[in-house]
Amino acid sequence: MLGVLVALVALACGQGAEGGSDRVASAGVLRIGTEGTYAPFSYHDSATGALSGYDIDVARAVADKLGVRAEFVETPWDSIFAALESGRFDVVANQVTITPERQAKYDLSKPYAVGEGVIVTRANDNSIKSLNDLSGKITAQSVTSNWAEVARQAGAKVEAVEGFTQAITLLNQGRVDATVNDSIAVFAYLATTNDTSVKIAAKTGQRSEQAFAAGKNSGLLPELNRAITELGADGTLARISEKYLKADASGTAPQQGTAAPAPSTVKLILDNLWPMARATITATIPLTAISFVIGLVIALGVALARMSPNRLVSGVARSYISIIRGTPLLVQLFLIFYALPELGIKIDPFPAAIIAFSLNVGGYAAEVIRSAISSIPKGQWEAAQTIGMKYPTTLRRIILPQASRVAVPPLSNTLISLVKDTSLASTILVTELLRTAQVAAAPTFEFFAMYGTAAAYYWVICLALSFWQGRVERRLERYVAR
Amino acid sequence: MSTPTLVTVADVTKSFGTNAVLKGVSFEVPTGSVTTIIGPSGSGKTTVLRSLNALERPDTGVITIGEVRVDFSTDIPEAEFYRFRGQSGMVFQAHNLFPHKTVLQNIIEGPVIVQRRAADEARADAIDLLRSVGLDGKQDQYPYQLSGGQQQRVGIARALALKPKLMLFDEPTSALDPELVGEVLAVIKDLATQGWTMVIVTHEIRFAQQVADQVLFTDGGVVLESGPPSSVIGAPKQERTQQFLRRILDPL
Numbered sequence: 001m002l003g004v005l006v007a008l009v010a011l012a013c014g015q016g017a018e019g020g021s022d023r024v025a026s027a028g029v030l031r032i033g034t035e036g037t038y039a040p041f042s043y044h045d046s047a048t049g050a051l052s053g054y055d056i057d058v059a060r061a062v063a064d065k066l067g068v069r070a071e072f073v074e075t076p077w078d079s080i081f082a083a084l085e086s087g088r089f090d091v092v093a094n095q096v097t098i099t100p101e102r103q104a105k106y107d108l109s110k111p112y113a114v115g116e117g118v119i120v121t122r123a124n125d126n127s128i129k130s131l132n133d134l135s136g137k138i139t140a141q142s143v144t145s146n147w148a149e150v151a152r153q154a155g156a157k158v159e160a161v162e163g164f165t166q167a168i169t170l171l172n173q174g175r176v177d178a179t180v181n182d183s184i185a186v187f188a189y190l191a192t193t194n195d196t197s198v199k200i201a202a203k204t205g206q207r208s209e210q211a212f213a214a215g216k217n218s219g220l221l222p223e224l225n226r227a228i229t230e231l232g233a234d235g236t237l238a239r240i241s242e243k244y245l246k247a248d249a250s251g252t253a254p255q256q257g258t259a260a261p262a263p264s265t266v267k268l269i270l271d272n273l274w275p276m277a278r279a280t281i282t283a284t285i286p287l288t289a290i291s292f293v294i295g296l297v298i299a300l301g302v303a304l305a306r307m308s309p310n311r312l313v314s315g316v317a318r319s320y321i322s323i324i325r326g327t328p329l330l331v332q333l334f335l336i337f338y339a340l341p342e343l344g345i346k347i348d349p350f351p352a353a354i355i356a357f358s359l360n361v362g363g364y365a366a367e368v369i370r371s372a373i374s375s376i377p378k379g380q381w382e383a384a385q386t387i388g389m390k391y392p393t394t395l396r397r398i399i400l401p402q403a404s405r406v407a408v409p410p411l412s413n414t415l416i417s418l419v420k421d422t423s424l425a426s427t428i429l430v431t432e433l434l435r436t437a438q439v440a441a442a443p444t445f446e447f448f449a450m451y452g453t454a455a456a457y458y459w460v461i462c463l464a465l466s467f468w469q470g471r472v473e474r475r476l477e478r479y480v481a482r
Numbered sequence: 483m484s485t486p487t488l489v490t491v492a493d494v495t496k497s498f499g500t501n502a503v504l505k506g507v508s509f510e511v512p513t514g515s516v517t518t519i520i521g522p523s524g525s526g527k528t529t530v531l532r533s534l535n536a537l538e539r540p541d542t543g544v545i546t547i548g549e550v551r552v553d554f555s556t557d558i559p560e561a562e563f564y565r566f567r568g569q570s571g572m573v574f575q576a577h578n579l580f581p582h583k584t585v586l587q588n589i590i591e592g593p594v595i596v597q598r599r600a601a602d603e604a605r606a607d608a609i610d611l612l613r614s615v616g617l618d619g620k621q622d623q624y625p626y627q628l629s630g631g632q633q634q635r636v637g638i639a640r641a642l643a644l645k646p647k648l649m650l651f652d653e654p655t656s657a658l659d660p661e662l663v664g665e666v667l668a669v670i671k672d673l674a675t676q677g678w679t680m681v682i683v684t685h686e687i688r689f690a691q692q693v694a695d696q697v698l699f700t701d702g703g704v705v706l707e708s709g710p711p712s713s714v715i716g717a718p719k720q721e722r723t724q725q726f727l728r729r730i731l732d733p734l
Contacts, residue, residue: 379576382537382572
């Protein structure tokens, strides 16, 4: 089993290394990784649905110069470098900013767009006039973007988001004070949306140069750079820039920085063991425990309502179960965190996650509890009635203790799923285990090490829960003939 | 010799959907007497018994047990309903012991949780009751560790622990292996000699004959024939009663 896994990984790596100029030339195709959700650089035209944008047009022009066909592979930004390393495409065209860390790890081309860092705030917020004013403020940043580091070094608290649009949403909702990004992106946003609720409050002083990224030693750089130089000389880059940004951001060839030594993988894991454990103790475990307890209470109520002879009551319970089980948990999280503010209900990340997970557990566990209660013979209800018990007492003293024996194995499944589902809270700014791993992996590109460590943490929690389940089951079975 | 009446059942009816199970049942049970109900399956005898405990709620009719009178054609206040139910203790065919509780916990559950009696006192009573049904020393066992006959005797002790005025038995030996029937019937006979008022649904005709002061023969949702065992079982007047007894006593 393990051997097969190792072989697969080796195979995948092999394919990644085998890419490069020979492969591009022989296949006649340049495979380009891009987000497809990052207007106006890489997005789908709302009228035609076609993939378009600044980076898309540049990549097409480059492919033309190389005499090959451009094939785009759409990949979320947070996994775009992992996908590049695993050989899913040859280059990334997605406003990749040149940094020393990236240069150490990848082949970066000459820049095809140049901008500068700017700080965006709400239009009516005058408290930020320079980079220094960010100290103590909250900014929303994509964790893998270099702007997160700029904000962090300026003393800002960084909330992790999926992209620029989400950052602007959080800014407008008052959940964060600012977001730092490239002037190119900000001007493009302001131009396309006519949003007047936000403004550029200050510049960070950093120049940002955007380039293609290819795998290390891909052999693609000479050809890519030649193409970019030619496209700059013949005015193509300037034309593309005008088309999408209403400004010329094509820039000139920069000086390339020197590569910083990468920290060793072992040290990186050791450095992050405690931060990840802390995230587990302060977020993942409390999220799981609180949501499970509240969820069980909801589930019991829903299960009893579902069994009620009153049609309205049982109908409401049935609908609840149907909606919870019929919609993705991620969508439920987004509805509570991102959609409710539109109705004026703004809930902080942690409580929002608790609400979503509790409701979710409530829906699933309700059916488990209902079937467990149904499995108790009618004679038990009758015996309790004849000794004078009323409904709540019967439930509490006679039915639920017996039903719990039936319900514990499936409820343990629900609990163990919940442990892992809490990783979804990372998408609504809860800094739990997975988010901590993402943040550690982003600047270092050590995805395997960091996500592997996170996986180990989750597994250990679930292992502990499985042992506990065994103990509970043995205890509940003491009155059953063996 | 005339004894006071404990139970009066007057014109009780009950339907399940369109199926009329009881079509006007009336009888009386004198204090301290034993009444057995016999009859073919589907005749309504179990429904009559369950009505006495309101496990089955009659559609119409009046049942009086001791000082509690309930008219089922009217709305019954909840407190009155539970007072009515508290008059009797029920022993089931399938014992229905609580499997997650020990013998002792099964017996004291009603007295302590429902009647709010002191746990010490209820426990002492339970030990006495266990001795009287021949289960000395079994108090800490779980039901699954007992034989069928022992389980049924715990069921009897559980009902007795509530100190009801009336004891109800729903075919208490039907689910038992034949060799275990005797020990349960012996306990019931013992209760009869102690002066308990009891209503027993049974297929044990010989037992009914020995223990009963009054036998009710039900058929088609009514009491077709009633009287002392010497007449209803010994010399039945109704042809249906004769047929039934022939089939039961001489099945071949």
